[in-house]
Amino acid sequence: MEPKVLKNYIDGEWIESQSDELLNVRNPATNEVIAQVPMSTTDEVDEAVQAACVAYQDWRETTPFARARYMFRLKNFMEERFEELSQIIVQEHGKIIDEARGEVRRGIENIEVAAGVPSLMLGYNMEDVSQGIDEDCVYQPAGVFCCVAPFNFPNMVPLWFLPYAVACGNTYIVKPSEQCPMSQNMLFEILDEIDFPPGVVNLVNGDKRAVDALLEHPDMVGVSFVGSTPVGKYLYAKAAQHGKRAQVQAGAKNCLVVMPDSVLNQTIPSIMTSSFGTSGQRCLSGSLVVAVGEVYEPLKEKILEAASQIKVGYGLDETVQMGPVVSKKSLDRILGYIEKGLEEGATLSLDGRGVTVENYPDGNFLGPTIFSDVTPEMTIAQDEIFGPVLGIIPVDSFDEAMDVIHRSPFGNAASLFTTSGKWAREFKYRVQVGNIGINIGIAAPIASFPFSGMKDSFFGDLHGQGRDAIQFFTERKVVISRWF
Numbered sequence: 001m002e003p004k005v006l007k008n009y010i011d012g013e014w015i016e017s018q019s020d021e022l023l024n025v026r027n028p029a030t031n032e033v034i035a036q037v038p039m040s041t042t043d044e045v046d047e048a049v050q051a052a053c054v055a056y057q058d059w060r061e062t063t064p065f066a067r068a069r070y071m072f073r074l075k076n077f078m079e080e081r082f083e084e085l086s087q088i089i090v091q092e093h094g095k096i097i098d099e100a101r102g103e104v105r106r107g108i109e110n111i112e113v114a115a116g117v118p119s120l121m122l123g124y125n126m127e128d129v130s131q132g133i134d135e136d137c138v139y140q141p142a143g144v145f146c147c148v149a150p151f152n153f154p155n156m157v158p159l160w161f162l163p164y165a166v167a168c169g170n171t172y173i174v175k176p177s178e179q180c181p182m183s184q185n186m187l188f189e190i191l192d193e194i195d196f197p198p199g200v201v202n203l204v205n206g207d208k209r210a211v212d213a214l215l216e217h218p219d220m221v222g223v224s225f226v227g228s229t230p231v232g233k234y235l236y237a238k239a240a241q242h243g244k245r246a247q248v249q250a251g252a253k254n255c256l257v258v259m260p261d262s263v264l265n266q267t268i269p270s271i272m273t274s275s276f277g278t279s280g281q282r283c284l285s286g287s288l289v290v291a292v293g294e295v296y297e298p299l300k301e302k303i304l305e306a307a308s309q310i311k312v313g314y315g316l317d318e319t320v321q322m323g324p325v326v327s328k329k330s331l332d333r334i335l336g337y338i339e340k341g342l343e344e345g346a347t348l349s350l351d352g353r354g355v356t357v358e359n360y361p362d363g364n365f366l367g368p369t370i371f372s373d374v375t376p377e378m379t380i381a382q383d384e385i386f387g388p389v390l391g392i393i394p395v396d397s398f399d400e401a402m403d404v405i406h407r408s409p410f411g412n413a414a415s416l417f418t419t420s421g422k423w424a425r426e427f428k429y430r431v432q433v434g435n436i437g438i439n440i441g442i443a444a445p446i447a448s449f450p451f452s453g454m455k456d457s458f459f460g461d462l463h464g465q466g467r468d469a470i471q472f473f474t475e476r477k478v479v480i481s482r483w484f
């Protein structure tokens with residue numbers, strides 16, 4: 001059977017792209033082509049922006065309560081297709097089914113928070129700012145926004161933005177990852193079913209060409225980007241050049257610091273899910289364990305023991321604990337980093353390269369891979385590897401561990417494992433990252449909080465999710481009035 005060619009969703013209709021450039025979407029466990037995705041043209045982007053502009057006129061006048069009701073409907077329809085959505089994520093991305101379910105759940109939670117828009121969008125006022133003069137601040141929608149999404153949370157990431165944007169009265173365009181566009185396609189089937197007015201939400205598949213067209217379009221107000229740091233930097237500069245507001249969530253290199261006083265039996269499972277969950281392809285993945293003092297040897301031993309028991313395979317099998325990486329290209333890049341680690345003198349304590357998975361000989365599988373005796377200067381300690389490769393760095397003190405974190409240009413996440421309130425407080429206070437875990441391996445903020453990040457992991461001032469999202473998707477207008 002020919003693989004399905006995905007369509008764009010513009011102005012309430014599914015539309016075949018005119019582009020003759022199609023990319024194959026492959027199941028990472030089998031490398032079978034499961035769909036084809038078009039690289040949409042500049043004209044198609046323009047059609048979507050125009051439809052969103054027209055829709056904005058009525059949508060902004062729809063009451064916040066009516067807009068919130070769409071959020072309730074969206075949530076209910078997503079709950080109905082919860083398992084189907086989770087399964088399609090496994091097929092396009094490779095993560096295991098439980099992680100896919102977690103992803104869909106986190107997406108729905110953002111819709112639930114955005115449904116609070118009748119309260120979240122309240123302005124404020126003050127009487128008598130001068131004699132007989134009052135001042136009001138009102139929150140208004142701003143127009144057409146878009147999102148450029150990464151492959152690693154293909155269903156959830158657009159939901160960090162879209163629900164807040166449209167609940168605030170804006171109209172929206174999603175440009176999904178061309179590597180994993182299928183669960184976004186399914187989300188738009190749901191958005192179609194719940195009958196948003198045409199043009200309020202739109203989907204344009206594509207690559208750099210579509211992204212550039214979105215950013216250059218005179219009617220685009222702002223962009224939310226999630227992806228790698230080099231692309232994020234490019235996009236942030238381009239958004240500024242064209243006068244767009246931008247929130248740019250980018251790459252990461254996250255440290256998990258383990259103190260000698262930590263409870264090892266509880267710390268090990270957190271390290272396993274942080275470093276090997278989603279095959280290390282999370283922006284919150286723990287990529288380095290920094291072992292302080294005498295904990296190094298016992299910690300290393302326990303990590304190796306736990307990691308060597310992780311069952312690798314096809315994510316739809318409920319017993320599997322780690323799936324393949326997203327593509328052959330990613331696999332090659334990660335294998336290159338393993339070679340580099342060896343060249344630079346790290347000890348390969350667990351080698352995941354020989355892993356085989358019964359019935360899936362063509363998948364992009366790599367078992368958990370662990371380097372010990374890593375030093376902070378090594379490439380594997382500096383670059384974002386984005387795969388199931390963990391480095392363990394021994395240090396002598398808490399201060400040295402902080403130095404390891406701070407020499408990285410990234411500032412996405414870091415965790416501390418300890419039983420000491422003093423060290424926990426010191427860590428929270430000093431560490432220059434946006435998402436902090438204390439005895440938590442994956443410091444993922446829930447939808448009511450901003451998904452933070454700093455340094456080369458975030459460009460902009462307002463993050464995704466929660467109150468930041470409401471600020472990002474509104475104008476604050478101030479009215480100063482006097483009546484004679």
Ligand code: NAD
Pocket residue numbers: 148149150151152153175176177178206207208211212226227228229231232234235249250251252282283384386412451453457
């Ligand atoms: P990517 O940067 O390759 O792609 C992200 C998006 O940008 C895609 O939609 C892609 O089509 C588009 N794009 C790619 N090259 C472009 C170019 N030259 N010009 C314009 N657009 C371009 O990222 P990815 O590999 O899909 O995702 C993984 C990255 O995302 C990792 O670095 C990860 O850390 C990061 N990430 C960050 C967060 C966060 O919140 N900080 C969350 C998830 C993922």
